[in-house]
Amino acid sequence: MRAVEEVVQETPTVRTLAFTDAAMHAALPGQFAMVWAPGAGELPMSVMVHRGEGKAAFTVRRHGPASSGLFGTAVGGLIGVRGPYGNSFDVRRGRLLLVGGGTGMVPLMRLLSRAGGDDDVTVLIGARTAGEVFFEEAAGRPPGGSGSRAVEVSTEDGSRGRKGLVTAAAEEALGAGRFDAVYTCGPELMMLGVVRAATARGVFVQASLERVMKCGVGMCGSCCAGADIVCRDGTVFDGDHLLANPDFGRSYRNKAGAPEAYGDARGAPAPGAGIGSR
Amino acid sequence: MAPSLSTEVCPSLTIGAPTMLASGILGISADVFARVAEAGAGAVVTKSVSREPRDGYQNPTVTGVRGGGWLNAVGLSNPGAGSMAGMLAAAAGGRRGAPVIVSLVGSAGPEFEQMAGLFEEECGGAVAAYELNLSCPHVARVGLEVGDDPALVREVVRATKGATGAPVIAKVGLGSARYMDTVEAALAAGADAITAINTVRAMSIDVAAMRPVLSNGIGGLSGPPIRPIAVRCVYEIALQHGAPVIGCGGVSCWEDAVEFMLAGASAVQVGSAVAGAGWVGVFSEINAGVRRYMEDNGFSGVREVVGLAVQRR
Ligand SMILES: Cc1cc2nc3c(=O)[nH]c(=O)nc-3n(C[C@H](O)[C@H](O)[C@H](O)COP(=O)(O)OP(=O)(O)OC[C@H]3O[C@@H](n4cnc5c(N)ncnc54)[C@H](O)[C@@H]3O)c2cc1C
Ligand SMILES: Cc1cc2nc3c(=O)[nH]c(=O)nc-3n(C[C@H](O)[C@H](O)[C@H](O)COP(=O)(O)O)c2cc1C
Ligand code: FES
Numbered sequence: 001m002r003a004v005e006e007v008v009q010e011t012p013t014v015r016t017l018a019f020t021d022a023a024m025h026a027a028l029p030g031q032f033a034m035v036w037a038p039g040a041g042e043l044p045m046s047v048m049v050h051r052g053e054g055k056a057a058f059t060v061r062r063h064g065p066a067s068s069g070l071f072g073t074a075v076g077g078l079i080g081v082r083g084p085y086g087n088s089f090d091v092r093r094g095r096l097l098l099v100g101g102g103t104g105m106v107p108l109m110r111l112l113s114r115a116g117g118d119d120d121v122t123v124l125i126g127a128r129t130a131g132e133v134f135f136e137e138a139a140g141r142p143p144g145g146s147g148s149r150a151v152e153v154s155t156e157d158g159s160r161g162r163k164g165l166v167t168a169a170a171e172e173a174l175g176a177g178r179f180d181a182v183y184t185c186g187p188e189l190m191m192l193g194v195v196r197a198a199t200a201r202g203v204f205v206q207a208s209l210e211r212v213m214k215c216g217v218g219m220c221g222s223c224c225a226g227a228d229i230v231c232r233d234g235t236v237f238d239g240d241h242l243l244a245n246p247d248f249g250r251s252y253r254n255k256a257g258a259p260e261a262y263g264d265a266r267g268a269p270a271p272g273a274g275i276g277s278r
Numbered sequence: 279m280a281p282s283l284s285t286e287v288c289p290s291l292t293i294g295a296p297t298m299l300a301s302g303i304l305g306i307s308a309d310v311f312a313r314v315a316e317a318g319a320g321a322v323v324t325k326s327v328s329r330e331p332r333d334g335y336q337n338p339t340v341t342g343v344r345g346g347g348w349l350n351a352v353g354l355s356n357p358g359a360g361s362m363a364g365m366l367a368a369a370a371g372g373r374r375g376a377p378v379i380v381s382l383v384g385s386a387g388p389e390f391e392q393m394a395g396l397f398e399e400e401c402g403g404a405v406a407a408y409e410l411n412l413s414c415p416h417v418a419r420v421g422l423e424v425g426d427d428p429a430l431v432r433e434v435v436r437a438t439k440g441a442t443g444a445p446v447i448a449k450v451g452l453g454s455a456r457y458m459d460t461v462e463a464a465l466a467a468g469a470d471a472i473t474a475i476n477t478v479r480a481m482s483i484d485v486a487a488m489r490p491v492l493s494n495g496i497g498g499l500s501g502p503p504i505r506p507i508a509v510r511c512v513y514e515i516a517l518q519h520g521a522p523v524i525g526c527g528g529v530s531c532w533e534d535a536v537e538f539m540l541a542g543a544s545a546v547q548v549g550s551a552v553a554g555a556g557w558v559g560v561f562s563e564i565n566a567g568v569r570r571y572m573e574d575n576g577f578s579g580v581r582e583v584v585g586l587a588v589q590r591r
Contacts, residue, residue, distance in 0.1 A: 001486035034337070038487040042337035066337070078486055082342070214352060215340040217553040219303055221325070222355070227309035232557060256331035257306040258357035 001078040005055075010134035014103070015071050016048060016059040021081060024056035028088030029111035030185075030208050030236040033058070034216045036080030040069020044213040044231075046106040046185075047084055049113045059106045059134075085216040086235045089206055093119055094180035098139075099170045099194045101126040101186025105135045107208055108185055117145025122173060124152050126166025126186065130159035167193035179203050182239075189262055192249030195239040205239035209248075212255055224253060281572035283565055285320070285544050285580040288470040288522040291407050291445045293377055293545065295320030295565045296580050297535065300526055300549035301381040301409060301449070302326060304558075306357060308369035315375025318561035320545065322376055324362060326383040326411040328420070329393055331358035336493045341482060343499070347528075348550045349482050351416040351497030354383060359393040367401035377406030379447070385419045386430070387437035394441035407444050410434060410469075412460060413451025413476035415498040421476075422453035428463035435467035447524065451476030452507070461515055471522035473547065474511040478504050501550040502528040509541050516542025516588045530554060532567020539568075539580065540587035 006018040024033060027047040035058055036042040043066045048057040058079075062071035073079055089107070091114050098121060100108045105125060115121050123139040133153050140151040153161030154169045162169060167190055174182070174197050182205040184194040191207040198205035211223035211230045218232030226245035228234060242248040251259045283295045298321040299305070299314050305325030314322050334355025341349050356362070359382070366378060382393050390410065397405050412431060414421025424430050431448070438446050448464035450457050450472060461472055477498025482491045490496075508527025515523050525538030530551035538546045551560050568580075577583055 001484065036338055036491075038484070038489055041493065042339075080338075080484065080487070080491075214337060215350075215553070217340075218557055219348070219550060219553040220340060220350075220352060221304035221306050221310060224304070224307040224310050227307070227313050229304065229310065253306065253357075255333040256355055256357050257325065258331055258361045 002081050004073050004075055004077050004079060007075055010059065011132050013062045013132070014059060014134055016057050017070070017073060017079070018050050018052065018055055018057040019079070019081070020054050021056055022054050024081060024084060025050070025054050027056065027084035027110070029091060029114050030088040030107045031084035031086050032216070032235060033081050033083035033085065034213070035070060037066065037069035037073055038078065038080065041066030042080070043067060043070065044216065046103070047110065048106050049110040059103060061103050083216060085231055087233070089183055089208075089236050091115060092181040092204065095119070095178060096121045097170070097173055097179045097182045098123045099126070099166060099182065099184040099186070099190075100124070101166055101190045102132070104184070104186030104208070105139075106185075108183060109135055109138065111183055112139060115143070117143040117147055119143070119147045121147070122150045122152070124154065124166050124169045124173065126154050126169075126190065127160075128156045130155055133160055166190060167197070170194050171197050174198060174201055174203065181205070183207075188249055188252070195242055199239045199243060206236050207239065207242060208235045209237065210235070211252055222253065222257060279578070281569055281577055282579045283320070283569055287524060287545050288445050290470065291377070293320035295561070296539070296545040296568060297561050297564050298379070298524070298545055298547045299323055300547035301411065302352070303549045303552055306362075308365050311378060312369075312375045314558055314561070317558040318565050319376050319548075321379055321406065323379045323409055323547065324381050325356050326354060326381040326414065327356045327359045327362045327393065328354065328383050329359055329389050331361065332356055338492055341491045343482060343501070343503070345503075347499055347501030347503040348553065349480055349492060349497045349499055350477065351492045351494035353494060354414060354417050354420070359396055363397050363400040366397075366404050370401055370404040378404060379407045379409050380405050381409045381411050381449070382438070383411040383414060383420050384434070385424065387433040390434045391437035391441045394438045398442050402442075405444055407447055407470075408438055408442060409447040409449050409473060410438060411449055411476070412464070413449050413453070415451060415453070415477055415479040416494055416496055422451055422479075425450055425457075425460045426453040426455040428455075428459050431460050431463040432467040435464050435469050439468045445470035447471045447473055449473035449476060449526075452478055457511065458514065458518070461519065465519060465521055471524060472515055473524040473526055474515060475504070475508045475527050478507065500527070502530060504528050505534060509537055512538055512543050513541040513588060516585050529564070530560065532564045532571065535564050535568055536571050536583065539583045540585070542585040542588050544580065544584050
């Protein structure tokens with residue numbers, strides 16, 4: 001068990017909990033942990049970057065029982081952490097485009113921390129409304145070298161940044177400039193849009209998938225998507241691989257393991273699974 | 279000639295390699311089954327399906343055990359027999375790979391009869407055998423609670439046999455009754471083979487949180503710690519009944535597989551070991567080791583190894 005050492009309120013419903021754990025501190029961008037809030041439940045969580053020596057964090061949105069339990073863990077409270085699990089983003093050099101929706105920003109922040117000081121990175125953040133935007137400032141912090149960091153926010157209600165879906169902003173960015181790589185994490189239909197847009201222009205793209213996870217180690221099978229076992233083959237996949245996966249952007253396995261179709265293009269929480277809620 | 283890996287599990291079921299994917303492991307997707315078959319498994323057993331879908335328990339449902347092995351109480355989450363049958367039917371057309379064994383779980387004869395009937399109707403040709411889960415240790419009214427009642431065991435085996443011509447395998451575990459009574463009841467009712475064993479009822483408590491780790495409190499222990507128990511059960515079944523047995527429990531390398539064969543198993547199932555570094559590569563690793571062992575010892579096939587230790591002491 002790890003003691004929570006610091007709690008940062010990112011938005012009314014999102015908190016970052018920091019703790020000390022050498023293995024989590026060293027996690028690669030895109031890796032996740034299985035995080036246990038005793039009495040509330042255990043969930044897969046991307047490992048959030050923390051600059052403190054030997055420290056890492058989780059950034060959690062309060063939603064159902066398990067995430068609310070984790071969200072409600074105060075400084076000094078104990079959480080169980082196993083992992084890190086899964087593969088990681090292939091962090092390229094040059095001009096990078098990061099497209100995140102909701103807590104899908106978490107693995108992208110770790111990726112950003114591994115980007116080179118001389119790389120030019122554009123970060124597109126999507127949210128429903130102004131009050132749900134977080135990591136905007138951290139993502140825009142200038143890098144050490146000659147590179148640049150640009151952040152653009154899209155909100156569905158137009159209360160901050162541009163009005164509309166972040167996929168529209170991604171389309172536009174890809175149309176306007178040349179990128180060496182695109183990375184995305186968030187609701188699956190958002191990622192589908194981003195992967196298609198990048199692939200259509202021949203740009204290398206990777207996305208990190210979310211599924212129901214029980215073991216995290218490739219044993220239980222609950223996280224399958226097509227022939228892929230997301231916790232072990234992924235969670236990060238190349239765009240062309242995803243476009244060949246019959247489940248990507250179409251269906252996920254619910255808690256019983258039965259296939260269910262994704263809902264509307266806005267990535268509304270799918271019934272009873274928490275999938276797409278980030 | 280190189281020794282053959284193919285093995286006769288029971289008279290009407292012969293498979294190409296003696297390693298099977300155990301039930302509940304990567305067990306809900308036909309695409310994944312095809313991949314596991316390509317990785318070398320001689321057969322795959324599905325997640326145990328019930329008549330209705332089950333969500334199972336909340337996480338934590340799986341946890342590693344300090345000192346080795348795994349503990350799980352997933353609560354038999356499964357998409358239901360109808361969904362599984364539909365998926366197998368859809369996959370049957372372009373089928374690659376190994377035979378699929380469907381695992382069934384329920385409380386009484388009519389449920390098993392109905393489910394087996396449903397599979398026979400929807401995708402009968404794609405089901406190589408049925409395995410009856412008489413041994414899940416962490417869900418009320420099914421699994422071990424059925425296995426602990428010999429009359430009920432006879433009822434569910436007969437009901438399943440009545441609904442299909444495919445072999446019916448009874449998977450037994452260590453409950454509160456004598457497991458050999460379950461074995462005897464199943465064989466008397468016509469079971470074609472026995473799988474031994476399932477996970478063993480167990481629990482872990484976190485010392486810092488001062489509470490059980492699994493949300494269900496009690497779960498089932500799997501992996502290397504249960505292997506000697508499983509080997510003993512396979513040995514006893516082979517010794518007392520000479521019936522076809524599939525060994526299951528803690529198999530993670532070829533020596534483990536051979537140990538089960540010497541104890542009387544004509545095949546083994548591999549579960550927790552897929553969590554290891556080699557992942558699904560564990561099947562071909564075990565197969566290669568078994569083949570080498572047969573070569574080194576002058577055996578031409580699996581049948582010559584099965585039960586060798588039963589006659590020796
Ligand atoms: C690889 C990965 C990384 C993630 N990273 C983050 C992150 O950094 N921040 C964040 O806020 N969220 C993240 N999520 C989503 C998170 O795991 C939950 O799905 C989400 O918090 C909703 O949980 P909830 O308790 O609100 O449950 P609900 O959506 O209300 O569902 C009810 C219950 O179902 C169970 N459940 C829900 N989702 C899952 C799941 N994916 N696997 C197993 N059981 C589940 C829990 O017991 C939960 O309490 C990630 C998911 C994955 C797969
Ligand atoms: C996560 C998990 C889920 C399981 N689900 C089932 C199941 O649905 N039906 C069943 O008969 N056995 C189930 N089992 C038991 C395995 O099939 C096997 O009997 C047991 O794990 C021992 O083998 P092992 O040591 O190789 O894992 C499950 C085991 C695990 C670890
Ligand atoms: S979460 Fe169990 S196999 Fe991926």
